[in-house]
Amino acid sequence: MPETKGLLERLNGGETIIVAEGYIFAFERLCYVQAGPFVPEVVVEHPELVRQMYRDFVRAGSDVVQALTYYAHRSKMSLVSRADDLEEANRLALRMAREVADETGTLMCGDICNTGQYTPGDDAKTALIKDMFKEQVEWAAEEGADFIVAETLVNLGEAMLALEAIKMYGKGLPAVVTLTVQIARDEDGKLCTNDKVEATEALRKLEEAGADVVGFNCSRGPDTILPLLEDAKKAGIKVPLAVLPVPYRTIQEEPTFMTLTDTKTGKLCFPVDLDCHLCTRNDIVNFGKRCAELGIPYVGLCCGNSPHYTRSLAESLGRKPEATRYSPNMSLHVIYGADEKLNAYERESAANNNNR
Template sequence: MASKRKGLLERLGDNEFVIAAEGYAFYFERAGYHKSGLGVPEVVLDHPEVVEHAYREFVHAGSDVIVSYTYYGHREKLRLAGREGDIEKLNKTALNLARKVADETNTLVAGDLSNTNIYHPDHPERNDNIKAMMKEQTEWAVECGADMIVAETFTYFGEAMLALEVIKSYGKGLPSVITLAPFIVPTMDGHAITADKLLVSEACKKLQEAGADVVGLNCGRGPKTMLPLLKEIKEVCPGPLAALPVPFRTTSKEPTFFMLTDPLTGKKVFPGDVDIHSCTREDINEFGEECKRLGIQYIGLCCGNRAYYTRALAESLARTPPASQYSLDMSKHYVYGTDAKVKRDVADDSLKLYHTLGEIDHI
């Protein structure tokens, strides 16, 4: 049964900001529990305790929403992994773990639908199969007490509309968050488009007009290359809007993290070595402040997210989640500290030594 705590639409209606931490695929791959390429959330089946820990870590850092790790937990992906027989167990385990943690932390649970990788506008005969896969995931989310449904990472507007149709038909009235992933480069007349050649801003507008409660963008682009698109969307789409970039320093030359290259070798770095382009915490703080200025209420981070990024995002909104107890504080550092209790004679000598070493070419 869904929780009675303040829901997504109530929070948005009260002009609150909602933080949704995502990025589990990269999180678990870095921890040794996920195979990139295949992309199936097998960790839910093999190590559910690790998934529960990740949920708790992101809530501790300031996330208001636990997005159940059912991304790529649909039949097409599990078929490739040879684990289609485990599909219901995977989805319900991820959802039930999220519900458990949410009930203990007063947060919200989101069921999660994703791109299926088989949608194509030239093959409408596949649509019934796609909707059937989304339908069962939606029904499991409802059964396990989700408070909302997220449907994300759609390069095709048409597939995003299928997801919205399923949520409206089988989601029992749960709020929907639909996000597109504008990976397509180059763009139409300088503007981002979907894979079915619709301006991203227009696609979001159509999704909202069709009944999506929150629309926006996720994945692919870092804060610097996602924010300009969000500004375009805001001009035609009143909101509420969602923004969940990847925490990497994408640029106008390399606007998605798929395109990022190693500055030393020129080789593509996605996915294993993309970390060399990681955002700083200050980058994330600036992203949160800009979202606040623009009135983008549903914000988070996608692939590459870590707890310290989510904490930085929360603190950019003037929040102090439990993890803020351990935020950086150099005031008592033995060299750089400014606190009166720091032994200044030791600190000054150490600082002089550090500066001296920094001036030496060879040690």
């Protein structure tokens, strides 16, 4: 197999990279992850399932195998009494991701994320976060990651700590940093990080600090995340931009999947009653086409993602991944189809009966 081109080589060469995220929600739906803590215990308990999901997303069109180390940091693992499994879970997830990436000629990335510990001005918590990021970044570099993602960061301060760890301990690997913008607004009424930095300005600060790719992921669906990217595009962010929304139909009044309500009951849907707000495949196609119009080179889907969505995204960009073989073909449907093959059996049977 020829050597796989690196992330920055591909992005600087004008390619679009598709990245499938969302493993935590996918395994929660399969009943291998508990909603609430959302800790990826499945990596240790059923590694064969994780390996298969890696393959499924690549088969559907992902250019990257993102190691399932989201929420596999010290804080979350301790929450479910899994602290003793911390290093094993990280290294196993990374090794399997490396294995599948090598099998399929794709890239593999390590993953660090929000810790739930960040408090501006709290030196003790800052030190704790630095230690958590350090060990995960070192494991990712040692296990052969091609780049490292820091994702779902709601505070610029914590995002800066994550970027600092990648730069210090990532052995020169590219850093992709994606913020999660929820509903906070600054004094001017503009959407901002939870620590009150306007969204585009936060990306600019990450760019200035050395991030190789910056953007937004999670929380917001396609319709409410794309305006953030449009603003960033207009602002002239020079490094490649990334966007990985959740595949839910968020709206202006309910801009994140954590604010979506059930029209039948009026109750909040997050996290286990979101099904009624899932995007259609056509929604994902339209999202992909808009990303292409904007020239966004790093695109994907986050919590709620599954292979059929990743396939739709890939096909919206003109690709035909292996899974396209099983894309819908309604011309062969027993009710809606019009293909001549549908009547071939009946014609053959009639001919056989006439020849008796």
